[in-house]
Amino acid sequence: MKIKIGLLARIALAIALGILFGSVAPESLVRLLATFNGLFGNFLGFVVPLIIIAFIAPGIAQLGKGSGKLLGLATFFAYSSTIVAGFLALAVSMNVLPNFIKPNAVGSFENPEEFLATAFFKVDMPPAFGIMSALLLAFIFGIGMAATKSDVLLKGFTEFNVIIEKVINHVIIPLLPIHIFGIFMNMTFGGQVAKILSVFAVVFVIVILLHFTMLILQYSFAGALNKQNPFRLMKIMSPAYFTALGTQSSAATIPVTLKQARKTGASEKVTDFTVPLFATIHLSGSTITLVTCAIGVLLLNGESIEITKIIPFIFMLGITMIAAPGVPGGAVMAAIGLLSSMLGFNETMVALMIALYLAQDSFGTATNVTGDGALSMIVDRFTRGKSMVLEKTES
Numbered sequence: 001m002k003i004k005i006g007l008l009a010r011i012a013l014a015i016a017l018g019i020l021f022g023s024v025a026p027e028s029l030v031r032l033l034a035t036f037n038g039l040f041g042n043f044l045g046f047v048v049p050l051i052i053i054a055f056i057a058p059g060i061a062q063l064g065k066g067s068g069k070l071l072g073l074a075t076f077f078a079y080s081s082t083i084v085a086g087f088l089a090l091a092v093s094m095n096v097l098p099n100f101i102k103p104n105a106v107g108s109f110e111n112p113e114e115f116l117a118t119a120f121f122k123v124d125m126p127p128a129f130g131i132m133s134a135l136l137l138a139f140i141f142g143i144g145m146a147a148t149k150s151d152v153l154l155k156g157f158t159e160f161n162v163i164i165e166k167v168i169n170h171v172i173i174p175l176l177p178i179h180i181f182g183i184f185m186n187m188t189f190g191g192q193v194a195k196i197l198s199v200f201a202v203v204f205v206i207v208i209l210l211h212f213t214m215l216i217l218q219y220s221f222a223g224a225l226n227k228q229n230p231f232r233l234m235k236i237m238s239p240a241y242f243t244a245l246g247t248q249s250s251a252a253t254i255p256v257t258l259k260q261a262r263k264t265g266a267s268e269k270v271t272d273f274t275v276p277l278f279a280t281i282h283l284s285g286s287t288i289t290l291v292t293c294a295i296g297v298l299l300l301n302g303e304s305i306e307i308t309k310i311i312p313f314i315f316m317l318g319i320t321m322i323a324a325p326g327v328p329g330g331a332v333m334a335a336i337g338l339l340s341s342m343l344g345f346n347e348t349m350v351a352l353m354i355a356l357y358l359a360q361d362s363f364g365t366a367t368n369v370t371g372d373g374a375l376s377m378i379v380d381r382f383t384r385g386k387s388m389v390l391e392k393t394e395s
């Protein structure tokens with residue numbers, strides 16, 4: 001009988017083995033893994049612009065073919081919720097994390113050779129175009145396809161999306177544990193892992209508390225609009241939370257989310273439309289995780305948290321999350337380009353960011369889908385009594 005180990009378990013195992021082997025392995029083995037990490041990191045940098053175009057362009061085009069006012073209202077609340085989550089994470093992280101993370105705690109990641117073993121060789125893999133070029137192209141093609149109703153072009157981008165998703169599912173995701181294993185082996189070899197793990201623990205606790213805070217805010221607003229007890233509503237939606245915690249997939253949880261959302265009192269017409277939509281475009285929990293982890297990594301690297309950089313990052317993250325790949329870790333994959341271009345993350349910082357994010361991915365997904373119930377109630381309240389024709393989006 002073949003036993004399947006989930007991604008979270010593989011990441012945890014990779015971290016544990018990396019720490020274990022890093023304390024006893026010879027330098028040649030550490031350098032071998034460092035070589036793999038260099039190759040993998042360069043390949044990831046090559047693929048990131050393709051991920052942005054493959055997911056954002058058709059995502060925007062398909063949103064444009066939705067159901068008029070209802071689609072606009074649902075998208076507005078999903079984006080607003082994601083932005084609020086980002087600013088909540090920013091406010092808390094800026095005031096709490098500096099108390100636990102010493103600036104430049106592990107030396108600058110700009111000069112990793114100071115404490116990390118170096119690779120035997122490097123292979124440059126320059127991307128076809130830059131991150132901002134990819135974002136601009138994605139927006140131009142996405143909006144253009146929606147405006148012109150270009151089904152032929154949309155079909156091409158959809159097939160391109162399938163190709164890139166297969167690259168993520170069959171190349172990047174399977175190799176991620178090895179990449180993280182190599183990073184933690186190298187960190188242990190350089191005597192830095194204890195400091196990094198202490199940061200992991202602090203960030204993990206803060207992220208979980210922020211997730212529940214966000215859910216309370218969402219259900220307090222939904223409950224106030226509909227004159228219902230927010231904690232009773234959260235209890236109704238709890239099966240969706242625990243299902244997502246196990247599956248790590250918003251899409252796989254849709255049947256449970258839909259069933260529980262109907263029990264909150266939202267109309268079946270609205271929930272049938274919004275729940276599958278929110279499973280794709282509403283990622284408030286993932287945004288909290290990304291912003292908090294990003295600030296943690298920046299502080300660990302000894303960099304100041306510049307509001308002028310973080311605020312635009314949050315607004316762009318809200319757009320990017322709309323088209324994040326629906327696979328475990330998909331949100332952080334979609335965000336890598338923004339981390340590099342807007343916050344200046346290098347290869348080592350990105351690797352730590354991925355490890356931090358994936359350790360909490362299931363909790364972020366659970367927060368996303370549970371919040372979908374609150375947003376469905378809010379949309380239902382604002383559409384109640386109005387004649388809104390639902391033109392079913394072609395699936």
